[in-house]
Amino acid sequence: MAPLSRTSGAGESVKVWDPLVRVFHWSLVCLFVFSFVTGDEWKKAHILSGYAIAGLIALRLVWGLLGPHHARFANFLYAPTTILAFLRDSLAFRAKRYLGHNPAGGAMVVLLLAAVSGIVTTGYMMTTDAYWGVGWVEDVHKALVYSTIGLVALHIAGVVLASVEHRENLVRAMVTGRKRRED
Template identity: 80%
Template sequence: MTHVTVDGRDAPGQRGRVKVWDPLVRIFHWSLVGLFAFSFLTGDEWKKAHILSGYTIAGLIAFRILWGLVGTHHARFSSFIYAPSTILAFLRDSLTFRAKRYLGHNPAGGAMVILLLLMIAGIATTGYMMTTDAYWGIEWVEETHETLVYATIGLIVLHVAGVVLASVEHRENLVRAMVTGWKRAE
């Protein structure tokens, strides 16, 4: 069994495990989950809180893009952006429970990260536009904002389904890994 060390010292209770998700990735992930849900629930009902939540989400997205360029190995986009053919092959293998296990994001998970970042950036952008004089009350901006929100919810459902599928297929609790940062080394 692999023995993992942290900063050259033994990692107590982590024999056979490796730290994959750094604290900033995990804080980003769960903050985005909470703020997206909060923003969805407040919508037209609590405008000021909704707008503040949207600005916070925009800041989180900006941080994640930066961290995707300069962050830790598994946080970097270069570690999880794959060719479309690789993504499709991975999805096919997943549906037959023959997918390769990845320590970081698998090809489908990496694609989902990019899609969600783009969609939520679009939501934040159209949300901001709706607060400006130039776009106040412009129907296509409001419709685009709402369409992006519901499309993102669809992606979230697919993301959760993918996490469940991969957790079952590889006998690994990926939700716990995103809370603790640790995954099985092998």
């Protein structure tokens, strides 16, 4: 278990999110927004942003296998029945608190990684001779972008719900890396 330390007025806290996970998260947020804004307006920057996102995704996939406990996929992948039960309990404000990703959060990580990987893949395809100007590739790319925006909205709603339910600022935890130790 990680060492506990005192934080001003917040009681005991424990390090949960390592720097790589936090930098990955906020970098992906910024690059996704940048890519969305530059889409058809600033192609070169959009493409470079896509490559940066691809690098981030590759790094996160490796870190999900080799990183510290709370970064590893094995720590937050749950059966669909567990995820559904957790969602039901969350909506009733009786969900168990998790120090790392809860079952819904873990599922969201997987969904977002898959969706963003699909965006990167179709974006790259559109730069190749084989798929340049192929309508279905652009359609899939755009559908994945807007689906990802929907997932992000659900992710934010889940963070707000869990923060209220467990009286814990999860956004601050993703900035500082620290959470209240387990109850």
